[in-house]
Amino acid sequence: MDKSLKISSSRLFNAIYIEEEAFEYPITKEIIKSHPNSPIIKIRHYKDLFNRPKQNFGIQKHNQSLILAVKENNFLYKGPEVCQNFGHANFYYTSFLLNCIFDCEYCYLQGMYPSANLVAFVNTEHYKSAIKDAASNEPIFLAASYDTDLIAFHNVIPYMDYFYDFFKANTDIVAEVRTKSGNQSFYRCHEPLENIIIAFTLSPQDIINKFERHTPSLETRIKAIRTAISQGYKIRICLDPIFINPETDSLYEPFFRYIFEKINPDDIWDLGYGFFRMSRDFFKRIETKNNSWLFAQDYSHYNDVVSYPLEIQNEIKSKHIDIISKYIEKERIFAL
């Protein structure tokens, strides 16, 4: 799809679908108040809409609707092996929000969900109980912004505001909030917490231009990082996904140097590094409907994960880590 598919321009959301059960929650009331021009459609269950057959991900992505729903169960999941646990044994992730406002060409969500519409769960208290239960015996590492970008969505639903006091009170939970956003309001409005890590995904600007549609520029993300650092937040840099391709290989070395010219490596908590990879099932689903160059490359499969051949990964990784470790000691670098 090479043209803009945006049809409606006067509203943030094409429509707002609300589960019958969700109407009484404060988040729902706030959304209805703040989006008076969006059609409101009452639904029985979000899956009736979200899991419909034959939805066009591309068109929906450009004309996203918001679905407000009450999550019934499975409030958190064990962290998958394709994701980094940053040394934490008890790794969980949770999704208050399904899908993302950004449109990254490489994103696995296109293979994971049948719809590009956003589902926002409004029963945050149930999440808090479930997270607290999981952390009752031993500390947990919780990825709170995996299948989405909570900071980018902050101006629509400020989930991080709603969970701030909870994380403050529950220090056994280390929460990672991954983002590509330049939105600084959360860092400016809240004191940093020991157990909240803001994880910024960074890519060379050419990669952002090519694959990360509607995301902020590298410069904007660096500005947000500097603000978060100045406010005292723990910052994780995620150099993930790295692409291996003759066209892009040369971008990375200057990119790594550039990051550490702009950000003092001593201000970074740690750094994640990983290649483009995806579950084989998701890859297959995307491959059949996506004409992207990215999904036409030759990849290797191992343990049901599609990525680059291991020997090439190792070669590139060692080259990259050599450069990165000039700035940040290897103990703080987590590479998959």
Add this chain to the structure above:
Amino acid sequence: MIYIITALMLEASPIIGYFKLKRDMTINSYPVFVNKEIALIVSGIGKVKSAMAATFLISKYRLTGSDVLVNIGFCGAQAGKYPLGTLLLINKVTDWDTGKDYYPDVYIGDDLPKESVACCSKPVGDNGNQYEGNLFDMESAGIMEAAYKFFNTQQIAIIKIVSDFLTPENLDKQVLRSYINTNIPILERILNELKQLNSMVTSLNFEDEKKLISLISQNLRLTSAMKQILETEVRNAKRKGLKTVETLESHLESKANTKLEGKKIFGQIIKDIKQQTF
């Protein structure tokens, strides 16, 4: 192609006239009217008839990703919210018999009112209070059931025009016809927006390659599995922006007398396509 379903000839005739549709005399089971871009069928009243007619019409043509299915018809409304003759775009259809909900994705008619409709098996009159909602019709659930099978959710449009305030017994045909006529410019705009939206969903144009692969497969006596592999490789090469037609054409003259020979040449073609990609 735009497939239009109306329940009544009364709803269809202004559309037939405006778009200069001609009766397709080869079809006897239903009144079907066509031009180059539009095929309109008159289904009769009720959701079973509308589902049957939609399926019948669709089966007459070879569907593409840019086709759209449109239901245009009257609906009853609770008095108060919309004046008679108002055109509404439907974003939710509830089958009142089964309780099942259907959701067409509505990206068109930014300025037009959007509403839910309840699809009932009988005309809704002064018994309207037993139903939740504003609008009532008798066909939309049938159309949606058929549409979910054959179309993507953004290829479907349910368009309703308010005919009465739940007084279905007092309808005047002339007045009803005027409601459709008045809304024809909006209708035309909606159809254009639908067409434009769905034409943007560009799929990879693979027709030339498909023809060549078919010829090569015959010449080389390839198995279905080998043909499939060849298609996948060529498709991938095309997505990378490579000249797939030329590579395939260079193998067009190759012939195989045995499967073994075919297999050898097949290996060479795959190699050529892959080599080209690096």
